[in-house]
Amino acid sequence: MENLDYNNESGSNPKRTRIEVDVANLPTDPGLRIKICNYHPNERDQIRRHYLQNKPCQPVDHDFPQSQFGKTKRRFNLVWFKDYPSWLEHSITKDAAYCLFCYLFRPDTGDQGGGDSFVTEGFRNWKKKEKLQNHVGDHNSAHNIAQRKCEALLNQRQSIQTVINKQSDVEKREYRTRLNASMDCICFLLRQGLAFRGHDESKDSNNQGNFLELLRFLANHNEEIDKAVLENAPENHQMTSPDIQKEIANAAAVETINAIIKDIGDSLFAIIVDESRDMSTKEQMAIALRYVDKLGHVNERFLGITHVNNTSAVTLKSAIEEVFNKHSLSISRLRGQGYDGASNMRDNPSAYYVYCFAHQLQLTLVAVAKNHIQIATFFNLVAKVFNIVGASCKRHDILREKRNAEVIEALKNNEISTGRGLNQEMSLKRPGNTRWSSHYGALVNIIHMFSSVIDVIETIIEDGLDSDQRAEANILIGLLQTFEFVFDLHLMKGVLGKSNELSQALQRKDQDIVNAMKLVDISKQRLQEVSAFCAKNNIDVPDMDDFYQPRPRRKAQNMKNSHHYQVELFYTFSALKGIGQLAEKMVEMKKNVSYPLVYSLVTLALILPVATATVERAFSAMNIIKNRLRNRIGDQWMNDCLVTYIEKDIFKTIECEEIMQRFQNMKNRRGQLSKIS
Template identity: 45%
Template sequence: MERYFKRKTQPEILEPSPKSPKNNESSSKQTCVDSMEINSETLQYDPGLCTPILSYHPNVRDQVRRAYLQNKPCQPKTHAFPYTNFGTKPRRFNPAWFTQFPNWLEYSTSQDAAYCLCCYLFKPDIGDQSGGDTFVGVGFKNWKCKKKLEIHVGRPNSSHNSAWRNCEALLNQKQHIETVISKQTDQDRIDYRTRLGASVGVSRILLQQGLPFRGHDESENSLNQGNFLEILRWLRHSNEGIKAVTLENAPENLKLTSPDIQNDISSSISYEIISAITSDINDSLFSILVDESRDKSSKEQMAIVLRFVDKGHVIERFVGIEHVVDTKASSLKLAIDDFFSRHGLSISKLHGQGYDGVSNMQALVAVAKKNSEIGDLFTMVSSVVNIVVASSKRRDILREKHTHVVLEALENNELSSGQGFGDHKRFIAGIAKEGSRYCECNELGQYMQRMRESGWESLFDEVSSFCDKNRIKIPSMDDSFTSGERPNRKAHPITNVHRYRVDLFTDVIDKQLTELNDRFTEKNTKLLLCVACLSPINSFFAFDKEKLMRLAQFYPSDFSEHDLELLKEQLENYIWDMTSNSEFVDLKGISDLAQKMVGTKKDHTYPLVYLLLTLALILPVATASVERVFSAMNIVKNTLRNRMGDLWMNDCLVAYIEKDIFNSIEDEAIMQWFQNMKTRRGQLF
């Protein structure tokens, strides 16, 4: 046969046809797709950027189609659709069309055009029938002519309806050839459901605990076949029904224990969790928190956390981790845009973005290290720590001496048993609570300014006390300063107090204040000061109507001119109502205020004021949520599991971190999604 047919290479098979229904511009942006494996997470769900379906290998086209159908049409209902001039009248896409055509109509935010999902997946190449390439390639943009959408649907035998019937047939596994050939009895379906339920149950345990699924040797003679198989074997011993249909009692080609099955189950769980999160957000405003870190295989991973308000409660949800080649702004933007289009989130509802929330505090430390003597101090301390940690004997000696110091301090009443780590945790919790007031940046600057002006004496007394306890000689502050180096004849002599107070203490604080002012612009500072006026502390002492009106003006897309007039009236009634209502006394922050307003239905009485509270609460502040993701990443993808793929790690992390949502998801929903991912040999019904 080789004499008569030339074998095509892999790039030739995957290269899109020049007559592809999709435009060449969008097709050129796509990378080649593996001929046998398709990762649904890497598919482009913006219809204006999708790879033409015919450019995929024939063996995986149905898998791609099924992924798109399961994800449902891309319908960003809350998107701010742009206007286009048709003659003298500006027109735009009408989101009400999504309700009229819910099963196939899609909208591309990148192309500002409408598309047809089923025609993209199954439209035959029959020329200009049913709109030609309008709803598949270039996109429909004639917003003044809605009738063309109905014309596109056409009669029962139209190209569109034929494509839609093919979509329904693809999702109906009872009509598949594999299902018809392998006729299964009712008992076979019951056994398959039991077997799949057992695999889902085992996956639940491992995902919730962040444990590996597979073992080094999973052969029948192995004494440790891995967590998945070992837990399944234990489960069989306690349940005769499961024992009768799993492992050696299951068909050889339908054991549901292979790595591919485990990946599909985990992917189904991750999808259901993220669907529940996006359902909770619905049409609410939200912000995004993003940070980057390297995993155990030295790959740059970008964690995404969504922050939104639900019934007055501030909620932060981890929704995924994306591998990025670099940390440039353009790369992060592309990854975020792809994530939004994949999960049907609208950019218009995004009202805040936070990147690397802890960098502000790290920057202040970095500024302090620029001083040569302080930098040397950090280097010296780091060296001491490395020397102590390198030896277990040194660590034991240090612990023993520290224990004696603590006991002596307790006996002398210099240290109470309530101090230490417990107080530290309460201090951190207090900082986190204060963070909800959004005043920490301004307060930090004011605190540093006060410390610069009057903090030297208290700091010097504290340092002197420490030196006395540890028998460290303190130089006289009135003596001339000597550095120990060769003196410079031209240098003006200075005292020790000038050296330590002016050249070190004041100089470092001045540099940190400059860094703080550079990072927080005047506009940001005004925004924070306006937000502080929402605080209910001390009977709404910080309330300022003018500043709150100015706060609303920061969000012109949410407050029209008419809304601003209504807000002015609502604020007058609001402050009188709040200060005269005993239920709003002793509130600790705007989060408590928002919850109390929802509980007393005041959010309906003052909707614009509650909108201000919501906008303030979703401001992306520095929180530990994103950092916890990286801590969990080091647990899930550790040194022994450093070859874990990006999709597998993402699915494991979503289930491991969002346990409360995971626990609320029924096994039936997971099994249904798993069943529809591919054509399965087993049948649930």
């Protein structure tokens, strides 16, 4: 936003274009904010409400730096947040303290209460805590006057507009019913990822959109709602406008994110980041957090999506820092970063970088396999099958008909069994080098549909459009009907099938890096088909400092007897499967309190990201929310829809009243909510 001083006293009144403020993207860090007087007067109250609703910026898990004061080093004391919870803020960028109340409403009273120290310049004199209490002052201090103005702003019942348009209890109840109905419809659509708007939302339109149609359906089945919504509501207060829809969705998304941030608490976490273009070719960066909650469960939660102008390291880092500041997350709690090949982000020496194992596995398998000339030739033939058989809708229909006829014939001959989920309609799956398990899926479908594919190619040989097309099909069918091709087909299907289980396991949200490495070892053993045998040894009492020798002897590991008997056997006796269950068991038995360092090590291993599956799924959801018909949806609107759609399990736990109160406090509303009966 342009920095405009609307309170200048120079006498000049330049005509300037008013720039609408994007409230959702206002800077959270108090050191980065502009003066409240620099905003347009008509927007100041909305901005004030935004900051008051989001509470003071208090990065409680930040590692505050030390500053030199004479011979002593001092820093901001975390306890001060507890002493002054309602107004004290801290800027990570400037390492300074600020007052939220004074920033929003401080009158011009000179140096009273510290002047601009807690508003624009920031307070840094950490050795004098008494300055904080001096800033608060007495009852009539500038700080307390500002605080009372903040409280009055949030109390809409005392606003001038409310006094002028004083409502009866009946009107308040109708307003609550109307708002609640709109909110229920919007929340339902958000969870389903459905579109809201129609092409024409006028009263007589047959294409009003999902929201209005759902609201009308709800009214038709509830007499109380029917009396308060749509045609029975005041014409200029129906709570159905596009702005109302977006504000309710934003309130729902904010409450969902707040629930996630609360669940994280002061835990360590890792971030998973990826970038992709949306339907309107805008570069979008998705961020997810991986952490261990208070019960010891591993979680990956989608935090949001943000538009970036480019994918350079500086731009991405700046966008990540802005997201962290927005949600009061401290980078000092960051212990892992997962990127899908974004090597330009390797600029934080204190963090571990784990690339997406599933992507690496897919790329490695394809690259290694194609190094063999016979296998490379085989995959080229597979590509030609897809290009020729899948070249037109007509050929797709022929393939489908041939496959259906084949299934019916097999059922008649009792060659295949019937049952729920069996014999589903199939099609050829085109493989992609960066799509997980796509090569395996492609080969499986070719095997199941082999005879149907041959039939389609024979049809092309007979009815092709020209001689070149018929000749190409004739060459291809000759290559497919050879022992070499069929052998390579089944060989690669078996090899990729063994690794496919690993790929699927790596994409689980609760997968941990220790278990992932074990799965890699198991897959290697299955692929290599190696077995080790050994003669039995006499049972001796082992020295705990000696290296453990397993019986029967297999490949030696750098593991001492003490580790085997105290750690590995602990897993067995406790019926634990990996460190994920170990963390849960420690919390259940309160061992995380008795052995905090051990629990910290376990959680550190658990939060290291294994795959970028969560953000990949976010991009799949983005293509649902922002599709070809909705390619003009704004970034904030899309982000709110994505958060509530992807994290619907968290969204479902949010009380409707919480969303309603946040919506109500976004700005001065014409309607006032009645008390909950």
